[in-house]
Amino acid sequence: MESWVPLFKIFLNSPTPETEASQWLQQSFNASSTTPITTSSFLSLLSKPSDAIVIDDDDSSSSRPPRTKRVMFIETLPTMVQSRILSFLAFEHQRFCKRDLSRLARNVLSGNQELDFWVKRAARNLLDLLSESNYEWISCLSLDSGEEGVDEEFESVPGWLKEAAADANDVILPWLPILPDEFCSVTPFGSCEVSVDSSKKDGEDGKEEVNEVVEEMEIDCPANVPLDPEIHEKATCLKARIMNFESSLKTMGLADEIRQLCLDKGRDSFVILGLIEPWLADDETASVLISHLVNESEEELGWLSQVLCSVILPKLLLLEVPASRVLVAAIMEYCKLHPKAAVYALLFPLILRREGINNPICDVIARIIRECLHPAHVSAFCQKLLCGEKDERRLICLPCHQRLISGELVWTESLFNLFQIILNHNVHLTQDSVDHLVYQVQQLAENFSKSLKFGHFLLSLVTKCSPLLKSHKLSLIEAVENTSTLVTKSVLSKLSNL
Numbered sequence: 001m002e003s004w005v006p007l008f009k010i011f012l013n014s015p016t017p018e019t020e021a022s023q024w025l026q027q028s029f030n031a032s033s034t035t036p037i038t039t040s041s042f043l044s045l046l047s048k049p050s051d052a053i054v055i056d057d058d059d060s061s062s063s064r065p066p067r068t069k070r071v072m073f074i075e076t077l078p079t080m081v082q083s084r085i086l087s088f089l090a091f092e093h094q095r096f097c098k099r100d101l102s103r104l105a106r107n108v109l110s111g112n113q114e115l116d117f118w119v120k121r122a123a124r125n126l127l128d129l130l131s132e133s134n135y136e137w138i139s140c141l142s143l144d145s146g147e148e149g150v151d152e153e154f155e156s157v158p159g160w161l162k163e164a165a166a167d168a169n170d171v172i173l174p175w176l177p178i179l180p181d182e183f184c185s186v187t188p189f190g191s192c193e194v195s196v197d198s199s200k201k202d203g204e205d206g207k208e209e210v211n212e213v214v215e216e217m218e219i220d221c222p223a224n225v226p227l228d229p230e231i232h233e234k235a236t237c238l239k240a241r242i243m244n245f246e247s248s249l250k251t252m253g254l255a256d257e258i259r260q261l262c263l264d265k266g267r268d269s270f271v272i273l274g275l276i277e278p279w280l281a282d283d284e285t286a287s288v289l290i291s292h293l294v295n296e297s298e299e300e301l302g303w304l305s306q307v308l309c310s311v312i313l314p315k316l317l318l319l320e321v322p323a324s325r326v327l328v329a330a331i332m333e334y335c336k337l338h339p340k341a342a343v344y345a346l347l348f349p350l351i352l353r354r355e356g357i358n359n360p361i362c363d364v365i366a367r368i369i370r371e372c373l374h375p376a377h378v379s380a381f382c383q384k385l386l387c388g389e390k391d392e393r394r395l396i397c398l399p400c401h402q403r404l405i406s407g408e409l410v411w412t413e414s415l416f417n418l419f420q421i422i423l424n425h426n427v428h429l430t431q432d433s434v435d436h437l438v439y440q441v442q443q444l445a446e447n448f449s450k451s452l453k454f455g456h457f458l459l460s461l462v463t464k465c466s467p468l469l470k471s472h473k474l475s476l477i478e479a480v481e482n483t484s485t486l487v488t489k490s491v492l493s494k495l496s497n498l
Contacts, residue, residue, distance in 0.1 A: 003028075003037060004045060008077075011084045018084075018091040018376075018428050019467070025092075039096045046074040046085065047104055072107060079116035082108075086122035090376040091428060093129050102130050118374075125377040128340060234261055235275035242278055245285045255292035262303075269306055274398055279314035283323075286311050287330035294338075304338050305345035305396045313349055313397060317404045319360045328364065335372040342368055343381055348395035349405050351385060356410030357418065366421045375427045382422065382429055385409070386436040411444055416457040423460040434468040437461060438476060445479040455485035462494045473498045 007024055014020045028037040051068050074082055086108070089101055105126045109115065115123075238261070241254055258276060262269035278289060293307045312331060316323070323331075335342035347368065350361055357365065369378055386409075397405065409415065419437065423429070429437075441458065448454035458480060462469060469476065473495060480491050 004042070007042075008081065011081045011088070012078075016426075016428070018088045021088045022092050025095075040100070043096060043100045043104060046072065047100075047107070048073040050076055072104075074104070074108065079119050083116070083118040083122040086119065086126055087374070087376045090122070090126045090129050091379065093126070098130050101126060105130075121374050122376065125374045125380075128377065129380050231261065231267065231272065232275065235272050239276045239280075242276065242281045242285060242289075245282060248288050251285055251288040252292045255289050258289075259293050259303075262306075269303065270398060273306060273310040274400055278311045281311070283315075283327040286315065287326050290330055290334050305341040308334070308338075308341055308345040309349070309397045309401075313346055314401055314404075316346070316350055316361060316364060317353055317401065319364070320358065322360050323364055328367065331364065332367060332371055335368050339372050339377065342372060343377075344394060345396040347381065348385070349397050349401075351415070351418075352395070352405050352407070352409065354404055354406040354410070356412035357414045358412070359414050359417075362414040362418050362421075365418060369422060370425055375425065378422060378425070378427045379429055379433075382419075382427070382433050387430075387432040411440060413448065413451050413453045416448070416451075417453045420453070420457040420460045423457075423464040426464075429465060429468075431468050434461075434465050435472075438469070438472045442475055442479045445482045449483045450485060451483075452485050452487070455483060455487040455491065458483070458491045459487050459494070462491055462498075466494070466498055469495075470498050 007021060010020045010024060011017050025037070025039075025042075049070055050073055051070060074085060077085070086105070089096060089104075093101060105123045108123045109120065109127075238254065238258055245251060258278070261267070262272045278286070281289065290307055290311050293311070294304050312327075312334075315327070331346075335346070347365060350365055351357060353361065373381070395405070438461075441461075444454075462476070477492065477495050480488060480495065483491075
């Protein structure tokens with residue numbers, strides 16, 4: 001335990017615990033110690049069971065003795081330290097065993113019914129990062145399912161070695177007591193292919209894929225799915241009623257009718273929502289609809305996401321003036337409750353807008369990031385947005401709105417302004433994300449040479465990410481020298497001190 005005391009002091013006192021803890025862990029790997037400093041030993045310490053004395057409020061005035069409860073070591077720490085540790089694990093999740101991280105986060109969430117808000121959010125963010133292949137058991141926190149189906153790459157054989165073994169006729173590493181046939185067999189932790197196949201078997205039919213996050217920014221919806229004339233007529237009637245707002249009470253009843261029509265067994269909610277066109281409603285109607293179209297038992301990447309992408313997303317994709325207060329208030333309330341749906345059904349589509357984001361859209365995205373998402377969640381989102389392949393930039397939208405969304409980022413003043421806001425929100429970007437931002441600065445410095453927003457972004461970048469910019473010092477200085485704004489000298493001054 002003594003060897004971990006410096007690390008826990010960082011979590012307790014440091015203003016930037018993720019970065020300092022990461023540096024300490026890296027420096028301690030080779031240090032001699034009675035207790036080895038490894039990622040596995042750290043998770044083992046956090047999960048170590050301990051006996052805690054619990055005094056119930058109802059029993060404080062009675063003679064009943066305090067009861068003993070079995071808890072993990074992390075649960076005995078102050079809540080602030082717990083949330084910082086979980087944020088650090090999300091920040092450095094690639095260094096740790098995915099299976100052990102998932103088990104730790106689920107045990108934290110299931111072990112205490114009165115869990116601190118920030119601890120719960122940090123644990124859920126950690127699960128989000130580790131659960132791209134199976135969203136079904138996370139969205140409603142079904143903590144007892146899906147544990148062993150996660151693809152375990154941490155302890156698997158590297159892919160390049162598997163390929164070499166498949167092509168080799170003889171033993172690829174002569175000094176190892178292993179045959180090629182044995183080497184190519186399935187590992188004890190399963191493979192990506194096995195995991196995907198087993199997840200498909202759990203579904204009743206292929207129609208369930210409509211509600212999943214889709215790859216390469218395409219909505220996997222059946223084309224020309226026939227609807228009963230009766231359902232088509234009901235959808236047309238609901239569309240007409242949406243356009244005529246009478247009262248909040250009647251709109252609440254309308255929301256119940258839309259939900260029932262869409263979610264009845266065997267119906268394609270995407271097709272029905274496309275017929276109803278709820279995005280055409282005025283802002284007051286839309287705010288009531290999104291508040292009453294869902295309930296807490298719905299899957300976050302199913303119906304909850306479809307509500308956002310059909311009621312709110314089209315309005316924001318076409319936004320040219322500041323959004324109304326009633327609409328923004330409804331969006332904030334919804335995204336706080338369903339942050340994962342907000343990422344895939346709102347943030348990704350908006351930032352990938354074909355024409356690039358403008359100031360009104362930037363303002364809405366910035367509020368969602370500041371008020372609804374944990375910084376670690378934002379860091380993971382930026383990593384996928386900037387460095388992920390197309391199949392990692394997953395989003396949910398109706399097929400009729402795909403034409404408004406691009407496959408690549410369109411860099412505008414507002415997008416640079418958004419990243420400045422993200423940096424100032426104390427989001428710790430990964431090295432890959434920073435490298436990509438530096439590349440964009442090099443490519444676009446001349447185009448935005450007189451843009452003050454671009455200049456402020458550069459100032460935030462060199463201020464907040466200075467430890468990650470040392471290898472880019474000369475190229476950044478060259479790029480910044482092509483700009484001419486009020487902050488150019490300040491940026492160059494900070495670069496010279498790297």
